[in-house]
Amino acid sequence: MIIGLIGNPNSGKTSLYNQLTGSTSHVGNWPGVTVEKRVGKYLKDKSIEIVDLPGIYSLSPYSPEELIARTFLNQKPDAIINIVDATNLERNLYLTSQLVEHNIPMVVALNFKDITERRGEVIDISILENTFCVPFIQISATKNLSTDELMNKIKLVGSSTYSRKGHYLLNGELEHTLNDIKTKLSLLQKPTEAFHIVKVLELDKQTLKMMQFDNETLEYFKENTKNIEQKHDDEIASIVANARYEKISEILNKAITKKGKASPITDRIDKIVTNRFLAIPIFIFIMSFIFALVFADELFSIPMPGTFFQGLMEGFVEIVQVGVANLLINLNASSWALDLVVDAIIAGVGAVLSFMPQILLLFLLLSILEDTGYMARVAFIMDGLLRKIGLSGKSIVPLIMGFGCSVPAIMAARTIENENDRKLTIMLTPFISCSAKLPIWALFAAAMFSGGNWYIIPIIYFTGIIVLVFVSLGLKKTVYKGSSSTFIMEMPPYRYPNTKNTVLLLLEKSKHFVIKAGTIILSATIIIWVLQYFTPTFRVAEVESDSILAVVSNFIVPVFHPLGFARGEYGYVSIVATLTGIIAKESVVSIIGVLGPGATVVESVRMMFTNVSSLSFMVFNLLIFPCLATIGTLRQELKSKKTFWFTLLIQLVTAYLVSLVVYQIGSLIW
């Protein structure tokens, strides 16, 4: 049995889906779009397949999400569960009024039963059932109340012995008009499913095409509709929508026997959180706190969890390294094998895995924040500012996360509905200085800019942001021209975060991260190892500078001459460092340490760079290709190969140009 789960965004659909299937696992995307497709089996009866459809407000054919729902309904599933937010009945029932027009067995799940009860609201379910002609069951998805009852009902209506005839729910005179259309359609022996009739009235293109009317009939219907439009001085879609809402109001007036008292908490919180003056400082405060938890060593002498778990992971990797090394030695493995497995693979993959705890923690904290409904407020607050650079308020979360790590940041862009906005946000995220790049800035700050020049680090951060702004404006005016989507965004009441949802989501994300990023990193680590272990004639390199990597780097060195770094005997080291930085940005510092001329890494930097060439080198590493984990995520989230390669191209060009400008202008000044 195939059951579709349909409802508004924020109606608790995800919670219900998790409750019923025990997971958030998705099986890729719906064909042709980047909308995630989620299908799972009902835990208590594996013969029932539950398809989680994207949250939609209506079945109009305008967005990919709505089209997916429409297509799904056309395929006639066995039944659908329409999940409705009972604390927001009027708007939620709008979709319901469209769904009941289909001949598909249906059950309405009135979610948030616990909240309506707490508010003292009393709803006469029988009135709803009689007017909508489908069963209504009050549930609480998060508290798992009555979900069994719901599924039993669904099994009943979805079974082959039950059939349902759709009907329309519109106010007043439109009902007469629709009846007339129905009569006409049946005379012409055309399909007369309720939703077809309404669509004919609305002159819906898809439906008209399907009906294959002759010209006379087509003109008749068009004339009909035009008359109605003229009478109401409005377009038909608007008239129909209004009629739906009027009907719903009428029904609710009878059905709600005791109105609940809405909790003022959401309003009270919002008075502060979206207050004109406090909003942005509060946002900065909350973000700083989250970042401290994830990336700081300690806050007011309290050790922070992020770095703690990262340390554990690093320690674990070390143990594995030592263990495997001993094992291989005991097995008399050759030295190259030892080098490859222990120093390259385990070290390389381990370096990336070691910051997985922080990525996950960041993601967890921001998901919890999203669950409460705060992120909708953030988009609201930041929209004004982001529009000026060609993005929208919804881009703020990925961009902020980028300060920590681009991997979860890019994945967070999934919530942006508009395809162009989403692509642009994903492409811009790597320009933000992530935490893995911080050791590079810290090294150079210590080596070249110590004393009063600590501000070099914030300057690097601002450079990233400024480049981002310019690239955004540039792309928006050229490649991604065209109006952005509408903003119109619901700000749901604040709710307690559902930890079960979040944890399940986290597990899914970790699995993905480990698999996807892991395979790319593993392959690349091996390749880089080969390149630095062997000479061009495939003998083992005696000295570092004989390796393929060094030879190739030396070859490329002239290209970097105008950028100021990569000069002199040890110029190739900065190239190798940048290249290995593509595996993990932390490698930049370690390569300079290993291959550099100085006794310490700081000394090496002083010997290899000048003030100005330090700047151009830092800027180059800031803007050039991100680490492999991010590249892997980019490839995954940017469906089109073209966009993916275009992103890399932009990074290359921007890094080179900005670094060039920094060096050339810098050397004129200093």
Place this chain on the structure above:
Amino acid sequence: MTLDELKPTQIGRVVKIDGQGVTKRRLFDMGITPGTNIIVKKMAPLGDPMEIQVRGYTIGIRKEEARRIIVEGVNI
């Protein structure tokens, strides 16, 4: 007058929504239809978007979108 001209705590009743297209559809899918009352709650820190209450729930909407909504004042 149009919705974007209203100030916080003012209420407007929708007369009509101008224009065509996706934005208009979205607006009335969300319940903004002729005869509906809209309460303006506040403006975002940069003056845009605006926060409104419709049919018992809250929406953020840009002023350029609000400009399409023709309203008559209920308590101005």
